Amino acid sequence: MMHVSRSHQDYLAFVSELLRKEYNSPEALLFLQRYYSDLIFWITAIDLSAAASLLRPTYSSKPRGRKPHDPADMLRCLLLMTKLELSVDKGVVAIRTTPVYAILSGFNPGESPGVGTFYDFFHRLWRASTPHKTGRVKRRLKKPRKKGKKNEKQAPKNPKTTEKLVxxxxxxxxxxxxxxxxxxxxxxxxxxFVLPSAAKGLLGDTNAFRVIGDGSPVETGARSFGKFLCDCRKSGNWKCTCKRKFSDPDADWGWDSYREKYYYGRTLYMFTAADSSYDLPVYPRLFRASQHDAVSWICGYRELRYWYADWKVGEAILDSAHDALPIYTMLEHDDVSAIIDLNLRRSGQLVYNEMKLTTDGVPVCPIGRKMVCWGRDSGRPRIKWRCPAKVGKWECPTPCSTSDYGRTFYTSTTDNPRLFPRIRRDSKEWRKRYALRTSVERCIKRQKVDYKLETSHGRSSRHWNLRVYLIAMCQHADAWLEQAKKQKQLPAIQQWLYESVAA
Known part of the structure; x- marks a missing residue:
């Protein structure tokens, strides 16, 4: 049975009182300010009082045994471990031996929970009976032999998958x-975290939300061979097809286009806010490693719209791996502007209504000169293009029209949203907006490099989802701290600490 959780103000009062009691000398306060001030300001700015109401269904309604710890304190403790880059085992020792860590987590020094309590808490956060999505006994997945090219994503097994999904x-x-x-x-x-960041203005305008999506490989700590359950090796058969037992049955083989190698694990697909100056995530998602980024976008985008139904997505910024006509069709159906780079390896020669096009979607006249954009056609959703010779007032060797106005050509987003997006690819505005796509790469870099996502060597879907979400929470808390420093907004605990040291 879960007792009533305390408010954030009660938590701040608890931290202030315990810090005064534990560090009651000027030397101790100076030590606290010098080595733990940023951590204190970071953790006390996170209001987790609503965690109790969200986690209440996971606790029993009958009063049995000892009362559980406050879910807000448990979650705050996990965030502190993530910030300090500590595993659960090492984090429990650090919190029990360092009084300031226990106080900031919401516990009295020496009364923090043990390792088993945190693993029980993991069960409450994961809505499944096991840490895995599939059974641990299955046939071994063979590593693909055919390698891809540099910076080229693994091709989907069925090219029509995106079309069927859309x-x-x-x-x-x-x-x-x-x-x-x-x-x-x-x-x-x-x-x-996400909604408070949106209220602070850190995610841009949610009525015209600009989202970026991209995937990145995440290697698991489990082996791809599995554990033998048969006796085929005793008879000399080392390549049997019998079922084996795997410590991470949800992992599979995927192609890492950056390192040019196959990896065994998952794909971290991240949705971030394009207008966020702190590269903040809004929806992290783990998919199979063998799944193409275009398929991951389609699945994750619909989930994103479900979770943020009150937001209006106005623009999607994606790389060339998402250059598929069904994705453009889906975005146009939702009235979303697509900023997607063309994949020239699959495009071949671009032709529209017997007119050749450049890689930017600009029509090319028969002599190979780019036609001149003459703005949008009045009363119709299309763009008008004019003969470059008539606009530039020079003599064309082989004129294709006898008109004094010159030949005209029209392109429409409705006819082909892939070749003719709402914002022309040859415009400065398109290049400016597409440059924002690097925000998602910096967000993933924060997960994998700054917070060392892959060093945990997890072996279950529960572990990886917990790690990804805890790090994403820390990313928002980091942004709140940076914004508070820029605006010089001192929390109450910070003022008390400075005043105590000065006194």
């Missing part, structure tokens, strides 16, 4: 969402 989505009257194992983590992340 067709099914467009047939639905409303967004269909099947419950996922990580739903509770997303609820905590959205309620406690």
């Amino acid at each position: 067709s099914r989505i467009l047939r639905e009257d409303k967004i269909h969402y099947a419950p996922k194992e990580h739903d509770l983590l997303q609820q905590l992340f959205q309620t406690l």
Whole structure:
């Protein structure tokens, strides 16, 4: 049975009182300010009081055994461990031996929970009976032999997958969402971090939200060979096809186009806010490693719209791996402007209505000169292009029109949103907006490099989802601290600490 959680103000009062009691000398306060001030300001700015109401269904309604710890304190403790780059085992020792860590987590020094309590808390955060999504016993996945090219994503097994997915989505009257194992983590992340960041103005205008999506490989700590359950090796058969036992059965093989190698694990697909100066994530998602980024976008985009139904997505900024006509069609259906780079390896020669096009979607006249954009056609959703010779007033060797006005050509987003997006690819505005795509790369870099996502060597879907969401929460808390420093907004605890040291 869960007792009533305390408010954030009660938590701040608890921290102030315990810090005064534990560090009651000027030397101790000076030590606290010098080595722990940023951590104190970072953790006390996070209001986790709503965690109790979100996690209440995971606790028993009957009064049995000892009372559980406050869910807000448990979550705050996990965030502190993530910030300090500590595992659960090392974090429990650090919190029990360092009084300031216990106080900031919301516990009295020496009364912090043990390792088993945190693993019980993990069960509450994961809506599944096991840490894995599939059974641990299965046949071994063979590593692909055919290697891809540098900076070239792994090709989808079925090229028509995106078309089938989008067709099914467009047939639905409303967004269909099947419950996922990580739903509770997303609820905590959205309620406690994303929405407060949006209220602070750190995510841009949510009525015209600009989203960026991209995937990155995440290697698991498990082996791809599995554990043998048969006796085939005793008879000399070392390549049997019998089922094996895997420590991470949800992992599979994927192609890392940057390192030019196959990896065994998952794909971290990150949705970030393009207008965020802190590269903040809004929806992290883990997919199969073998899944193409275009398929991950389609699946994750619909989930994103479900979780943030009150937001209006106005623009999607994606790289050339998402250059598929069904994605443009889906975005146009939702009235979303597509800023997607063309994949020239799949495009071949660009032709529209027997007119050749450049890689930027500009029509080319028969002599190979780019036609001149003459603005939008009045009364119609199309762009007008004119003969370069007539506009530039020079003599064309082989004129294709006898008109004094010259030949005209029209392109429309409705006819082909892939070749002719709402914002022309040859414009400065398009290049300026596409340059924002690097924000998602910096967001993923924060996960994998700054917070060392892959060094944990996890072996279950629960572990990786917990790690990704905890780091995403820390990214928002980091942004809050930076914004407070820029605006010189001193929290109450910070003022008390400075006044105590000065006294």
